[in-house]
Amino acid sequence: MKLLVSLVSTLLFGACSSSPTHLALAPERAAASATVRVDVAIDFGAAERTPLRRTVDVPVGSSVVDATRAAVPVDQDWLCCSPRDVWAIDGVEPDARRDRYWFWMLDGRAGPDAPADHVVEDGDAIRWVYEGSKRARRSVDGPEPRIVSLLPAAAEIVTAVGGEDWLVALSHLCAQPAGRELPRVVSTTLDSDAWDMAKIDRELHERAARREKLYELDDARITALKPTLVLSQGVCPVCAVSSEDAESQSKSACAELLVLTPHSLADVAENIRRVGAAIGRGRSEE
Numbered sequence: 001m002k003l004l005v006s007l008v009s010t011l012l013f014g015a016c017s018s019s020p021t022h023l024a025l026a027p028e029r030a031a032a033s034a035t036v037r038v039d040v041a042i043d044f045g046a047a048e049r050t051p052l053r054r055t056v057d058v059p060v061g062s063s064v065v066d067a068t069r070a071a072v073p074v075d076q077d078w079l080c081c082s083p084r085d086v087w088a089i090d091g092v093e094p095d096a097r098r099d100r101y102w103f104w105m106l107d108g109r110a111g112p113d114a115p116a117d118h119v120v121e122d123g124d125a126i127r128w129v130y131e132g133s134k135r136a137r138r139s140v141d142g143p144e145p146r147i148v149s150l151l152p153a154a155a156e157i158v159t160a161v162g163g164e165d166w167l168v169a170l171s172h173l174c175a176q177p178a179g180r181e182l183p184r185v186v187s188t189t190l191d192s193d194a195w196d197m198a199k200i201d202r203e204l205h206e207r208a209a210r211r212e213k214l215y216e217l218d219d220a221r222i223t224a225l226k227p228t229l230v231l232s233q234g235v236c237p238v239c240a241v242s243s244e245d246a247e248s249q250s251k252s253a254c255a256e257l258l259v260l261t262p263h264s265l266a267d268v269a270e271n272i273r274r275v276g277a278a279i280g281r282g283r284s285e286e
Contacts, residue, residue, distance in 0.1 A: 035060065075088040108127075148229070231258050
């Protein structure tokens with residue numbers, strides 16, 4: 001009888017004493033299963049800084065932005081077109097004048113969508129590269145360009161290298177593509193068709209003295225079109241939209257800015273090559 005009581009007591013009290021230990025481990029196991037481990041590499045490239053590589057543990061359901069922010073500081077600037085993208089990484093911002101932007105890759109391939117939309121999985125390898133459009137923007141499986149041309153010559157170059165279908169907006173003087181009617185996002189009160197050269201020259205001098213802008217950009221419409229590339233010029237401050245205004249607009253639209261500055265026939269050829277490379281038509285311009 002004493003043996004039976006002893007066995008029953010052992011079973012009862014042993015089971016009770018083991019329960020707290022079992023319950024205490026449960027949250028730890030749950031926490032371990034609720035995270036994923038991701039490798040994050042930052043290649044500062046043109047910023048000339050030492051590359052970084054860190055392994056981070058983030059909650060299940062985290063995005064590429066979340067994982068990157070767990071490794072280094074990340075800014076999503078209000079000027080950017082969408083909170084779905086990244087503006088600056090560890091203080092390094094885009095530089096439109098030097099054609100430098102952040103691009104992300106997943107397991108060695110171009111990121112399939114916006115970094116804030118893509119949910120990371122355990123074992124993913126994320127790589128950020130700070131590079132120019134020629135090397136990083138276009139890939140064979142990347143999205144098609146969306147091009148805004150702020151001067152006629154640029155639109156003609158795009159058409160010549162086979163990118164006509166990617167034009168989404170034009171200046172007030174650009175020719176419309178065959179069979180399409182694209183929005184015009186540049187306006188001016190200068191009537192170069194009706195005025196003679198003397199009047200045009202007089203108007204230019206008077207407006208320059210008053211520091212008036214010669215051209216106005218439809219910023220809201222350009223941003224709504226979500227361009228990936230804005231084409232401008234940096235040669236003549238009165239012939240078309242200035243590169244400074246184009247830079248400000250492209251920054252607010254989170255688009256690349258390519259400023260064409262031809263001063264010779266050789267420069268014209270080089271500009272054609274630059275446009276072709278920027279839209280992934282690197283051999284068509286030849």
